[in-house]
Amino acid sequence: MDIVQVKDAVDELGRTWTAFQDQNNRRAGRDQEALAKMNTRMDQLEGVIRRANRGTLAPDSGPAYGAEAKAYFDYLRHGTRDEPSPGGAALTREEMKALSVGTDPTAGYLAPVEFAREIIKSEVEFSPLRAVARVRQTSRRSLQMPKRRGSFGALWTAESAVRGATEGLTYGLEEFPTHELYALLDVSEQMMEDSEFSLDQELQQEFSEQFAVTEGAAFVTGNGSGKPEGILQNSEVGETVSGSAASIADATGQANGLIDLYHDLKTGYALQGWWLLNRATLGEVRKMKDGQNNYIWQPGLANGVANTILGQPYLEVPDMPDVAAGAVPIVFGDLRRAYTIVDRISLSILRDPFTQATSGNIRFIARRRVGGQVVLAEAIRKLKVSA
Numbered sequence: 001m002d003i004v005q006v007k008d009a010v011d012e013l014g015r016t017w018t019a020f021q022d023q024n025n026r027r028a029g030r031d032q033e034a035l036a037k038m039n040t041r042m043d044q045l046e047g048v049i050r051r052a053n054r055g056t057l058a059p060d061s062g063p064a065y066g067a068e069a070k071a072y073f074d075y076l077r078h079g080t081r082d083e084p085s086p087g088g089a090a091l092t093r094e095e096m097k098a099l100s101v102g103t104d105p106t107a108g109y110l111a112p113v114e115f116a117r118e119i120i121k122s123e124v125e126f127s128p129l130r131a132v133a134r135v136r137q138t139s140r141r142s143l144q145m146p147k148r149r150g151s152f153g154a155l156w157t158a159e160s161a162v163r164g165a166t167e168g169l170t171y172g173l174e175e176f177p178t179h180e181l182y183a184l185l186d187v188s189e190q191m192m193e194d195s196e197f198s199l200d201q202e203l204q205q206e207f208s209e210q211f212a213v214t215e216g217a218a219f220v221t222g223n224g225s226g227k228p229e230g231i232l233q234n235s236e237v238g239e240t241v242s243g244s245a246a247s248i249a250d251a252t253g254q255a256n257g258l259i260d261l262y263h264d265l266k267t268g269y270a271l272q273g274w275w276l277l278n279r280a281t282l283g284e285v286r287k288m289k290d291g292q293n294n295y296i297w298q299p300g301l302a303n304g305v306a307n308t309i310l311g312q313p314y315l316e317v318p319d320m321p322d323v324a325a326g327a328v329p330i331v332f333g334d335l336r337r338a339y340t341i342v343d344r345i346s347l348s349i350l351r352d353p354f355t356q357a358t359s360g361n362i363r364f365i366a367r368r369r370v371g372g373q374v375v376l377a378e379a380i381r382k383l384k385v386s387a
Contacts, residue, residue: 119197124209125318127216129231132274132315132335133372136342142177143342147375178344178371179227181211186361189353200351207366208347219341219372220319228372231276231339232321232328236377239328239384240264246325248284248385255288255296255310261332261383262310269379272334275314280322281329285309325387333380344369 016037136143152166185203192199215228222230231237242257243250250256262270277285286297298308306313312332321327345368352363374380 119202124213126209126213127220127317127319128315129216129219129276129317129335129339129372130341133219133339133341134336136176136340138176138178138342138344141344142175142371144173144175145340145375147172147174174375176340176342176371176373178342178369181214181368181370183207183210183366185364185366186356186359187364189360189362192362203364203366204347204349207349207364211347211366211368215368215370215372216317217319219339220317222372224373228341228370229374231331231335231374231380232382234374234377237331237374237380237382238264238378239382242383242385245386246323248281248323248329248383249288253288255285255290257383258285258288258296258310258330259290261330261381262312265333265381266378269334269337270312270332272336273312273332274335275309275312276317276320276331276335277314277329278318278320278322279316281320282314282316284323285330323385325385327385328382329385330383331380332383335380338374338376338379339372340375342371344371 148170149172150168150170152168155166157163187199187203218228218230220230221232222228223233224230240257240261242248243254248255248257262273265273282297286295288296290296296310298311300307308314320331321329323329348367350365350367352365356363
């Protein structure tokens with residue numbers, strides 16, 4: 001293909017483009033056909049230009065041919081004022097540049113953006129007490145468990161002495177009522193129809209996540225009225241006071257308060273104990289040392305081995321208070337024996353297309369029924385910061 005044929009191809013491209021604009025104004029239904037024809041012509045011309053750059057045009061090697069080819073390809077790339085456009089008017093450099101992807105009415109529609117099927121989400125933190133507490137299921141409105149309230153003591157006796165009754169063994173019932181969480185959300189029918197995502201799955205994930213946030217806070221600070229009882233609200237849970245005011249360290253900066261807390265529990269509870277504290281408090285604990293100048297926080301020695309505080313694992317609980325005078329930033333003990341969670345309904349989602357039908361919305365109502373409370377207060381203990 002020689003330079004004349006290239007010019008003819010460009011002229012044909014111009015005529016096709018003009019025809020496309022006219023047809024677009026007169027008949028919207030023929031847009032796609034004209035656009036396809038223009039794209040085909042542009043692809044052909046692009047191939048010709050690539051071959052020209054590789055020197056595959058007609059083997060006319062005279063100086064005049066080289067100058068003509070250079071001028072013409074300068075026109076193709078930049079435009080000149082002395083080269084007529086297909087309509088007969090001068091085609092300026094600015095007019096050539098106007099055909100860009102930055103403006104939709106020119107060439108932007110020919111260069112669509114890519115849509116990523118992924119939603120950007122921030123981190124959602126919740127208190128993961130389910131990982132260390134006892135979790136039970138029930139099919140009733142509440143769950144009852146027998147509990148030993150008192151015990152007898154064994155007595156020494158002589159070989160032939162009269163043996164009396166050893167009194168004190170008593171039992172009772174511990175009841176775990178379940179409480180209801182809910183969330184209500186209206187979504188337009190058009191959004192359900194046109195969304196690129198499965199909104200049913202997306203909403204289910206959102207409901208589960210937000211329920212975990214709310215119930216996690218109740219497991220720590222709930223007052224037991226219409227919600228679970230939190231470990232910090234039970235009056236029977238004992239406490240150890242830190243060694244200095246407004247700090248979890250003692251006056252010399254050491255961790256004697258935490259060491260006292262560890263040893264204030266019975267051995268069986270301490271050996272199965274977990275530390276509960278938030279991330280800010282953990283940062284303070286990692287700086288603390290014992291009397292031999294050893295850090296009380298120790299990293300796990302191998303994969304699967306937890307980091308420890310005084311040899312026992314810890315759990316980051318964002319709903320635990322920060323270190324402050326009079327606050328309780330740390331709890332330690334056997335959480336599996338101390339705290340029980342009861343699930344009645346893990347997650348129920350009602351899709352209601354009727355209630356908001358006149359507004360064009362579909363209503364989603366999600367529910368969870370769950371209870372939780374301290375059942376063995378002596379198995380855990382709180383660290384209270386001195387005021």
